[in-house]
Amino acid sequence: MAGRGRGRRPFGTDPSISRGEGLPPGLQQPTPVFPVMEQKPLPLAGGEEAEYLLALKQDFRGVMKNLPFFIKPAAAQRDVQRYSDKYHSSEQTNSLTDWNLDWRRFPRELQVHIRRRVREGLAFSTMDSSVPVQKKKKKEEEEVLLKLETLEKKEEHEQSSEEEEGGVKKKPEEEEGAEAEEEYDEEELEEETDYIMSYFDNGEEFGGDSDDNMDEAIY
């Protein structure tokens, strides 16, 4: 606050301008991006400790990228819808299911309900990470089998049960498919396809290299 209010210094008493000199000429261009430094900085500390710390840091970063805590944003939308999209989009959701949270320490509202692949109007099943998966499956299987039995009895009488049966039969099929999924794991997931995921690579990423710094001629 020097020079404001009561202590207003007249313009001429600015210490950096001696009497008789005009104002310094204004800047005509932006300041240089890398100005020359009068004092060169000291070199970085080397030595074993610094190198070990560096290695630790880079390792840590690399490991964090592969943990389930690293959340990748949704893949950028392509220009056209592609058939292989529905096989690719499942890869993302796997990451968070690997991580078993203790929900006692987290607020309830943060639980994510995972939608299973829905077939023809079936309600989605909520899957809390704390509930073991097998038990839930068994319960659902039993329910489905019971349902099947009761439906078989009614089959001759009702014609609309055809729809229901179709829906219910697809459910055990989905269960089996889902269980078979678990056993095969890895790449043969989702939608019971017989092809590994690299089958759906449509070759768009190949050869997209730019031509900078190529010394050899291109034919």
Place this chain on the structure above:
Amino acid sequence: MTAQEVRLCGLLLQEHFGEVVEKVGRNLLKSGTQNLRAIVHETGLSVDLVKKSLCVLMQHGACSFIQGRKGPGSPTEYKAHCDRMLRILRYPRYIYTAKTLYGDTGELIIEELLQRGHMTMSNTVKTVADRLTQSMDEGSSMDYGEVSSTFSKLVETHFLQRCPPAVGAGTTGSSQTANSTSAAPASSTAPTPESFPDCYRVPQVTLIGRSKRPLASEEGEDQRNAKKAKMDPETHGDEGIYWQVNFERFHQHFRDQTIISAVANKLDQTSSEIVRTMLRMSEVTTSSTAPCTKPLSANEIFRSLPSTYNIPRHILDQYLTLLVDDPVGPPHLKYHSDFYLNQALANLARATLESIVQERFGSRSARIFRLLLRKRHLEQKQVEDFAMIPAKEAKDMLYTLLSQNLVQLQEIPKTPDFAPSRTFYLYTVNQLPTARLLLQNCYKTVANLMERRLFEAKESKRLLEKSQRIEAILASLQASGAEPEQLTEVEEMITAPEKQQLDSLRLHVNKLDSAENQVDETIFLLESYISSSTKPTS
């Protein structure tokens, strides 16, 4: 939260947790406490992604939640902790310290806990034992007991602490001791981990056996075993007890190390050993925020000195007297000696400020700066005389320092109208505000270094991917036993200029990384000084 801190936190979150978590974290830092809907609305992300990011942040302690702040029906609110996010910079230093103190086992324990945020003891022990077994020779495996004992040692010396039990997370009847339950639905201050009496108690864990080496030959069986392990978790008697790294204890350790090395540089090795003994004796008895250690009598010090230093009693007394007279954080000698930690930190911070000025502005400006630090207020004429620098240059340097805000001008009027010819203009340096300013500069520096590193990596992304692919091909070829001609053929897929480019890229990235580590040391010193001098002294 200053703008520089927010920027740095954003970059750290992006590197370690991805862009989604970075967006959510930044939003929380800038807007303070918010509920879920507001975050979703402001960041524009999907609800699921925001929920996942909040879980990730809470797992690592960077965010906490408060329920029912405005009454019983109000939504849960989330708050981010900026200083916790800034600790990520210091992780390598924590891991390295654990290695020097407790060997490879300690190093891996701390590394696992830092990667996962918080974990139960049994989980940690198992994971660390598996990792150690992988790096050991064929046929031998790591015993769980050994890892558990290292874990207990870490807890005893307070490097690890229990996470405070969850407050109002929606469960009833949890049998945790020291639980703050229905009596206070809206707790105004978050309980610190140390306010719970069981903070450092190691639970009874039944974990006997050795870690299993994963069998590479029987893959199917291994996968099924792995599935089984996921399906029914074995309980080891310590469910619900989570452990986290106690950063304050590590900071105390770093502070002690710095003081000891400063004394060693200034005096000699023996005096630094004496100081080390004094600090070690008061390690667990003094809290990390106390201004000085508990008073220790000279007898106690004498008895606790390591046996390699056979110095007789009277020489010890001489050393203590020397330390008292020395202006570097001296013990205060009466009948007892105690160590003024705050003063030691202030001295270290002052040395840091002086060296910063010296490296940026030259040794003569540094001379002026040091002069002003010691003499407090000086007029321009006095500065020129004391520093023995010609008037014109002294004026120039003073104005440079003034324009950088390292030096302040104090006006003392002789007459009420502040006429310039009748006013004293005194130059002065205030240590605390200058330290704060330089700390913000350090944050900006680290953020700049990180951005430059990301930029360099992005520029050469194509090259890096190509080299990674070639390395993968080479590794698989070598594993399947290929001929050397094939290997050379694959290696030649990278041309010579590309190899040069890769090398220089690696060199730059390493330099930037190690510069970040070094700036973090300065950040630690300045942060400790500022927090020690702004604490209310009881």
